[in-house]
Amino acid sequence: MHEPVIAIRSLKLDRGGRAVLDGLDLEVRAGEVHALLGGNGAGKSTTLAAILGFLKPGSGSIHVGGHCPSREPDEVRRAIAFLPENVALYEHLSAWENLSYFLSLAGETREPAAMEQALNAVQLHAQAWNTRAGGFSKGMRQKTAIALALLRRTPILLLDEPTTGLDPAATHEFNRLLGAQRDRGVAVLMVTHDLLGAAQVADRISMLRGGRVVREWTASPGPERFALAPLYQAFTGESAQ
Ligand SMILES: Nc1ncnc2c1ncn2[C@@H]1O[C@H](COP(=O)(O)OP(=O)(O)OP(=O)(O)O)[C@@H](O)[C@H]1O
Ligand SMILES: [Mg+2]
Structure with a gap:
């Protein structure tokens, strides 16, 4: 297994006087598609901004290919292609x-x-x-x-809700493209609300809640990859977990 290309440990980050990230741990490896899911305002886009060095952590650490985003933003950003939430x-x-x-x-x-x-x-x-x-x-x-x-x-892709606005055929094609990136050894971190799409293409799915990753699922070999019902229940809060 490869070393993590992105490694986040015990990250705390305040925005507007409130702890948005509060002990976040997250790893993304080369040749892995990692989907980050969570409710509106959970801190997903904030996590990407911290990886890019746009926001500085209060405590904890972020390493991107061995570099620190707040101290070495140029090295970090050269390695990353970022698809923002609002494409301009x-x-x-x-x-x-x-x-x-x-x-x-x-x-x-x-x-x-x-x-x-x-x-x-x-x-x-x-x-x-x-x-x-x-x-x-x-x-x-x-x-x-x-x-x-x-x-x-780039060796890293950070994607913030990439399939928003895409029709189902285009989403399907996009998931295929992501698979090809993974096969080339790219490390992909993708924020999404599309549970079905994530289950199709992701190798790991993390659920962000209260500023930290509270659940993580790894794809199993074989066609089913993830059991959808427990994922859906966890994300809609319908499950006692
Ligand atoms: N520019 C900002 N200044 C202060 N607080 C902010 C700012 N941007 C976001 N926040 C706060 O940070 C928290 C996390 O926001 P973030 O955009 O990371 O959420 P998200 O998980 O990406 O949500 P969504 O699914 O709606 O995109 C929210 O409480 C939000 O109000
Ligand atoms: Mg967001």
């Missing part, structure tokens, strides 16, 4: 121009063939490639942002 594209630029522009901000360029491949992989229809993003639907924006994250070819 340049409205007057096309999908293609958005990709080129964001890649250049990251100090990267890609061959047109690679950009085509990424846009095809997310199933953004070709007429949209050279259309201004200002006229895009939510799903089209999301697909453009996913294509960008894939093009970065």
